[in-house]
Amino acid sequence: MINILSSILILSGVFFYLAGSIGLLRLPDLYSRLHALTKADNLGLGLLIAGVALHSQDLLMMLKLLLIWLAVLAASATSAHLIARQARRQETGS
Amino acid sequence: MSPVSLPLFDALLLFSIVGLAWASLATTDERRSVILFIAFGLVLAVAWGRLLAPDVALAEAAIGAGLSGALLLGAVHRQPRPLSPGSTNDSRNQGATGMGVVLRWVVTLLCTALAGTLAWALLHAFSSVPHDMLPRAISGNLAASGVSNPVTAVLLNFRAYDTLLELAVLLTAVLGIFALGQANPGYQPAGPVFDSLVRWLVPVLILTSGYLLWVGAHAPGGAFQAGAILAAAGVVLRLAGRTRIGLPEGFMLRIVMAAGVGLFLLVGLTLLLLGRPFLGYPPAWAGSLILLIETAAMLSIAATLLLAFLGGRPESPAHAARTESANTTASNSGNEEQTPC
Amino acid sequence: MTELFLLSALGLMLSLFLGLLRVLLGPGIGDRMLATQLIGTAGVGILLLLSVLLDQSALIDVALLLALLAAVAAAAFTGQQKTQHD
Numbered sequence: 001m002i003n004i005l006s007s008i009l010i011l012s013g014v015f016f017y018l019a020g021s022i023g024l025l026r027l028p029d030l031y032s033r034l035h036a037l038t039k040a041d042n043l044g045l046g047l048l049i050a051g052v053a054l055h056s057q058d059l060l061m062m063l064k065l066l067l068i069w070l071a072v073l074a075a076s077a078t079s080a081h082l083i084a085r086q087a088r089r090q091e092t093g094s
Numbered sequence: 095m096s097p098v099s100l101p102l103f104d105a106l107l108l109f110s111i112v113g114l115a116w117a118s119l120a121t122t123d124e125r126r127s128v129i130l131f132i133a134f135g136l137v138l139a140v141a142w143g144r145l146l147a148p149d150v151a152l153a154e155a156a157i158g159a160g161l162s163g164a165l166l167l168g169a170v171h172r173q174p175r176p177l178s179p180g181s182t183n184d185s186r187n188q189g190a191t192g193m194g195v196v197l198r199w200v201v202t203l204l205c206t207a208l209a210g211t212l213a214w215a216l217l218h219a220f221s222s223v224p225h226d227m228l229p230r231a232i233s234g235n236l237a238a239s240g241v242s243n244p245v246t247a248v249l250l251n252f253r254a255y256d257t258l259l260e261l262a263v264l265l266t267a268v269l270g271i272f273a274l275g276q277a278n279p280g281y282q283p284a285g286p287v288f289d290s291l292v293r294w295l296v297p298v299l300i301l302t303s304g305y306l307l308w309v310g311a312h313a314p315g316g317a318f319q320a321g322a323i324l325a326a327a328g329v330v331l332r333l334a335g336r337t338r339i340g341l342p343e344g345f346m347l348r349i350v351m352a353a354g355v356g357l358f359l360l361v362g363l364t365l366l367l368l369g370r371p372f373l374g375y376p377p378a379w380a381g382s383l384i385l386l387i388e389t390a391a392m393l394s395i396a397a398t399l400l401l402a403f404l405g406g407r408p409e410s411p412a413h414a415a416r417t418e419s420a421n422t423t424a425s426n427s428g429n430e431e432q433t434p435c
Numbered sequence: 436m437t438e439l440f441l442l443s444a445l446g447l448m449l450s451l452f453l454g455l456l457r458v459l460l461g462p463g464i465g466d467r468m469l470a471t472q473l474i475g476t477a478g479v480g481i482l483l484l485l486s487v488l489l490d491q492s493a494l495i496d497v498a499l500l501l502a503l504l505a506a507v508a509a510a511a512f513t514g515q516q517k518t519q520h521d
Contacts, residue, residue: 021477024469030465034469075503117458139497140482143486144485164508280516282515334514
C-alpha cells in the first residue's frame, strides 16, 4: 500500500520536473521560463519528497525532508524574483 | 529495466560533468564561465553522492558550488568593462601570437601527461591484489580512534599531521589575503525580498554548520564542511549589504584565524609533555579531543573563507562608523540609486 | 520498487540534462542562472532518490546543503556592488 502511494507520488513528481524542464527549453523568454521553472519544479520536488518521506526510517529523516522542501520553496521563489529583477535592470540599462 | 537504467544514468551524469567543464573553459564571457562553473559544482556534488562519498559531496556542494561561485562572481563583477568591442581581453590577442601558441601546446601536453599518469595509477590500483588493504586497516583501528566515521578518523587521528599542515596552509593563505590591502567596498543594502531570504537562510546555515560539526563524529560531516557553511552564512550577510557579518574584530579576529593551527599544536605539545607521541591521543580522550580540535578548525576555516570573499583586511569598526555617517550625508543630497522592489 | 526509483532518477537526470541545454544555449545570463537553479533542484531530487536507492541517509544532508547553497549562488548573482566612493 505504501509502495503504491509512494510510487504514484514519485512518478508524478518526475512528470512535473520534466514538464518544467521542457517549458524551460520551449518558452520564448526569460520571464515565462521563470514561471515554468518555479511552479512546476517546486511542485515536482514536493511530490517527490512526499514519496520519499513514506520510505523514511525515523522522525529525524522526515524532519530533514520537510526542511529541504521548505528551503527550496522559499529559496527558489526569492531567487526567481532576484533573477527577474537583475534581468530587468540589464534591459533598462543600469 | 534496471540493467539499462543505471549505466544510462551514469552516462548522462558523466556527459553533463565533462560538457559543463568544457563549456565553462571554452566560453569567452567571464560571467557565463562562472555560472557554468557553479552548475558544474552542483552536478559534481551529485556525482560524489552517486559514488557513495557523502563527505566529499558535502564539501563539493559547500565549497565548489556555493562559495567558489560567490567568490568568482564577485571578482568578475569587479572587473572594469571593456570600452569597445574591439579591445577584448588580452588573452585572446596573446593567443594569436607565436609565443601564445607554443605556451598553449606546452600546457596541453603537460595536462595530457598528467591525465595519462592518473589513469595509469588508477588502473594499477584496481588490478593489484588485494586492493582493500586501506579500508581493512582503517576499520581495524576504528574502535581506538575515538570516532566512528572513518573519514573523520583518518583526517583527525590517523593522518592528523596532514590536517595540521593543511590548516597551516589556510593560515598562510589568509595572511596573503591580508597583504592585498583593504577589503572590497561591499554591497548595496538589500531590498525587502532579498532581505527576507537572508532572514531565514543565515540562521539555517549556522544551524546546519553546527549540526555537521557535531554529526561528523559518526556520520558524514566534519570541520571543513561546517566551516564552509558558516562562511557561506557570512557571505550571504555581506551580499545583503550588512556591515556586521559575524567576523570578530581586531585582536579576536587574529585569535580566531590562528585557532585551528594553534589548538592542534597545543594538543599535540601537551600530549608530548605527557609522554605520549605528538598528536597521539589516548583512546579514552580521543573523541573529545577530536571534537575540540574540529571546533577550533571550523572557526578558522570559516574566518579564512569569509576573508577570502572580503578580499583583504576588513575595515576597522571606527572606519565603518565614519563611512556610515558620510553615506547618510551623501545620500541626503539625492544620490541614491537603490531601485524599489 | 528499486526499478521505479532508478527510473525516476533517470527521469530527473534527463530533466537536469534539459536544464544543461538551457545553460549552454540561453541567450542571456539570467537564463543561465535560472537553468542553474533547475540543475540544483534536480540534483536535490536525484540525491534524495539515491539516498533510498543506495541506502545512504547521509545523502539527504548533501541534498539539504545543495538546496541551501543554490540559494547562496543566486544571492551572489544579484548582489549589487558598491562603487569605490560609496
